[in-house]
Amino acid sequence: MVKLVRLIVNQVSYDTPARSSDTLAEVLRNKLGLTGTKISCDQGDCGACTVIVDNKPVLSCLMLIEKAEGKNIQTVEGLAEDGELHPVQQAFIANFGTQCGYCEPGMLMAAKALLDGNPNPSELEIRQALSGNLCRCGSYRGAVKSIQAAVSLMESRRPI
Amino acid sequence: MKQSERTLTSSDLLQGSDCSTVEFNCHKAQSIHEVNSLLARYGQKARILVGGTDLLVMMKHSETQPEILVDISELPELDYIQLRDGFLEIGSTTTLASVEDSHLVKKHIPILHEAVVTIASRQLRNMASLGGNLCNASPAADTTTSLMALDAEVELTGSQATRSLSIEKFYAGVNKSIIGMDELLTKIRVPLSPPRTGTDFFKLGRTAEDIAVVNGAVRLTLTSDGKFADVRIALGAVAPVVMRAHEAEELLVGNVPQESLIEKASLVAVGETKPITDIRASASYRRAVTRTLLHQSFKNALGRVDV
Numbered sequence: 001m002v003k004l005v006r007l008i009v010n011q012v013s014y015d016t017p018a019r020s021s022d023t024l025a026e027v028l029r030n031k032l033g034l035t036g037t038k039i040s041c042d043q044g045d046c047g048a049c050t051v052i053v054d055n056k057p058v059l060s061c062l063m064l065i066e067k068a069e070g071k072n073i074q075t076v077e078g079l080a081e082d083g084e085l086h087p088v089q090q091a092f093i094a095n096f097g098t099q100c101g102y103c104e105p106g107m108l109m110a111a112k113a114l115l116d117g118n119p120n121p122s123e124l125e126i127r128q129a130l131s132g133n134l135c136r137c138g139s140y141r142g143a144v145k146s147i148q149a150a151v152s153l154m155e156s157r158r159p160i
Numbered sequence: 161m162k163q164s165e166r167t168l169t170s171s172d173l174l175q176g177s178d179c180s181t182v183e184f185n186c187h188k189a190q191s192i193h194e195v196n197s198l199l200a201r202y203g204q205k206a207r208i209l210v211g212g213t214d215l216l217v218m219m220k221h222s223e224t225q226p227e228i229l230v231d232i233s234e235l236p237e238l239d240y241i242q243l244r245d246g247f248l249e250i251g252s253t254t255t256l257a258s259v260e261d262s263h264l265v266k267k268h269i270p271i272l273h274e275a276v277v278t279i280a281s282r283q284l285r286n287m288a289s290l291g292g293n294l295c296n297a298s299p300a301a302d303t304t305t306s307l308m309a310l311d312a313e314v315e316l317t318g319s320q321a322t323r324s325l326s327i328e329k330f331y332a333g334v335n336k337s338i339i340g341m342d343e344l345l346t347k348i349r350v351p352l353s354p355p356r357t358g359t360d361f362f363k364l365g366r367t368a369e370d371i372a373v374v375n376g377a378v379r380l381t382l383t384s385d386g387k388f389a390d391v392r393i394a395l396g397a398v399a400p401v402v403m404r405a406h407e408a409e410e411l412l413v414g415n416v417p418q419e420s421l422i423e424k425a426s427l428v429a430v431g432e433t434k435p436i437t438d439i440r441a442s443a444s445y446r447r448a449v450t451r452t453l454l455h456q457s458f459k460n461a462l463g464r465v466d467v
Contacts, residue, residue: 001183001185020183020186021178021179021184022179023179042220043221044217044284045280050283056286057283058286059213059281059284062211062212062213062217062284064179064186064209064229066186066231067186067209067212067231067233110283113282127368128277128368131281131282131368131369132281132282132283132284132369134369
């Protein structure tokens with residue numbers, strides 16, 4: 001059954017037709033054209049589909065579209081502000097956070113969610129927060145380094 | 161990871177496969193009573209939905225084809241963690257992330273916290289509910305193992321009545337609980353540990369997200385002169401259901417904790433298991449590693465006995 005759903009993504013409101021069986025990942029990509037969010041395993045194991053819903057990182061491939069209605073959804077497309085990349089994005093670029101980049105949007109959203117709640121995480125906390133994001137290129141060390149760099153970057157920019 | 165039964169095409173991989181070939185409705189339940197009515201009316205064609213982290217995977221693999229999903233995630237009366245009359249009570253829709261973050265859980269029943277942080281990922285735990293995890297009835301469920309050692313109870317609410325039973329009696333087989341057709345798991349109730357009690361949880365997995373190769377939990381209570389007064393040993397992924405090692409428990413009760421006795425109890429516990437060989441490990445590996453990890457777990461729990 002197709003119905004019209006209202007989604008709030010990166011602070012923009014969208015009305016889009018969707019089937020009950022559509023997941024948030026599918027609608028973001030196929031209906032809203034926001035292809036930054038990736039579908040990889042499509043069963044909640046790899047984290048490539050990670051988005052932030054109501055300030056919590058979730059697996060969009062397992063979220064039925066009706067569950068996403070009325071919630072505050074942030075995707076990788078929403079990280080940059082006024083054309084300037086978010087510190088985590090800048091840090092991933094500067095520190096070789098990924099190689100092929102396919103896991104990157106998921107990593108970035110998991111990292112952002114971590115830093116929003118814990119601005120100065122230990123290495124262990126970073127690794128635990130990212131344990132749901134798989135990288136077939138094996139760039140885990142780069143991802144951790146990037147997040148540590150992002151922590152410093154964000155700290156240096158915080159108003160005193 | 162389970163393999164999908166039909167062939168995936170490249171367009172599936174890029175777009176995401178349809179999670180259902182059967183049309184279904186998503187219905188937000190307004191009350192527990194309504195849930196009971198819908199379950200009674202639709203039977204096997206209805207499924208409860210909270211986080212959907214098991215359900216959606218099953219639907220995508222065509223292992224279940226419900227016609228109605230009864231969404232209970234917005235019933236406030238099922239989302240809580242509270243202390244009441246010497247018990248820690250957790251509502252069934254409480255997310256695993258809420259359980260993970262709870263100070264009450266960390267303080268009073270720390271092995272539940274220890275178990276929950278090993279489950280999948282933070283992303284999944286933000287969606288998944290404790291009740292859903294228990295009802296999925298995996299023989300490897302980390303929540304079940306820790307709760308069984310803690311002597312937890314589950315409350316099941318049906319159209320006609322509400323009943324409580326120990327978590328040990330909740331399971332009938334692999335992915336099979338004894339929940340009635342119209343019943344909803346509403347509450348998990350954990351008694352606070354008596355004084356002189358120590359607990360420990362262990363899990364072996366290949367990577368951080370993995371389902372357990374084996375897991376286990378112990379709860380030990382000592383008498384004032386240092387003997388085992390009460391022992392509970394729960395073991396997961398080594399039998400069709402999470403099990404208590406009753407013979408090993410009986411071996412310890414009344415005796416002084418000693419290396420040789422603990423080793424003997426570990427061996428006896430392994431003898432009570434019925435592990436299988438599957439994609440994650442062989443039966444013999446499971447037996448060997450359970451013996452080692454359980455032995456260590458006893459020592460950890462003894463070290464945590466509060467005097």
